[in-house]
Amino acid sequence: MVHQLIDIVSKNGNLLLNIGPRSDGTIPEPVQQVLLAVGDWLNLNGEAIYGTRPWRIYGEGPTKPAAGAFHDTDVTNYTAEDFRFTTKNGALYVIGLAWPTDGEAVIRSLAQSIGGQRVQAVALVGGEAKLHFEQRGDGLHVQLPGQSPAKYAYVLRITF
Numbered sequence: 472m473v474h475q476l477i478d479i480v481s482k483n484g485n486l487l488l489n490i491g492p493r494s495d496g497t498i499p500e501p502v503q504q505v506l507l508a509v510g511d512w513l514n515l516n517g518e519a520i521y522g523t524r525p526w527r528i529y530g531e532g533p534t535k536p537a538a539g540a541f542h543d544t545d546v547t548n549y550t551a552e553d554f555r556f557t558t559k560n561g562a563l564y565v566i567g568l569a570w571p572t573d574g575e576a577v578i579r580s581l582a583q584s585i586g587g588q589r590v591q592a593v594a595l596v597g598g599e600a601k602l603h604f605e606q607r608g609d610g611l612h613v614q615l616p617g618q619s620p621a622k623y624a625y626v627l628r629i630t631f
Contacts, residue, residue: 472505473512473623474547476520477566481555483525512623515597519564519626523557530555531580532568554578564596565627570619576627581611588631596626 479486490506492498498506513520532553549568554576557564563585565578581590584606593604593613597620604613611629619625 472509474549474568476509477555477568477624478530480520480523481525481529481557481566508622512621515621516566516624516626518559518596518628519557519566523559523564526556526558526563528556528580531578534568551576554580556580561630563629563631565629567625567627570625571615574615574617576613576615577610578613578627579610581606581629582608585631590629590631592630594628595620596628597621602627 476486488506490498490502530553532550534547534549534553551567551569551571553568555566555568557566565576565581567576590604590606590611593602593611594600595602595615598616602613602615604611606612613627615625
């Protein structure tokens, strides 16, 4: 559900949740668990979702999610090359849909300067410090810590 939310928001969409309560008004336990997991992710990474706008492209990477109606329960196995983008208040949010095993994220869409500006800083949302990065001809290379601060997806805040 988190991946679906990220993908939809990066395309300037809205995610509508259909939560059907039981006849006594209670929400089934499995549905509660999904909502709580999404809420936990948003508590840490919500700045990359709330109040954002789409960037010049929605994302990059080899994996394409299932499109159309009735695919909301299909599982898409994203790779460390799959990213989605949002922007707000001069920051670009790069949302990685899978943690890279080699500790390096390579964002191909940021190989060039954007509007004549080069990347000035990269920070891991929910992390402690700024990250080491290098803008090369094949993309922005970002050195990540040993593990992600969030389950499901991680967020990089990039400033120019």
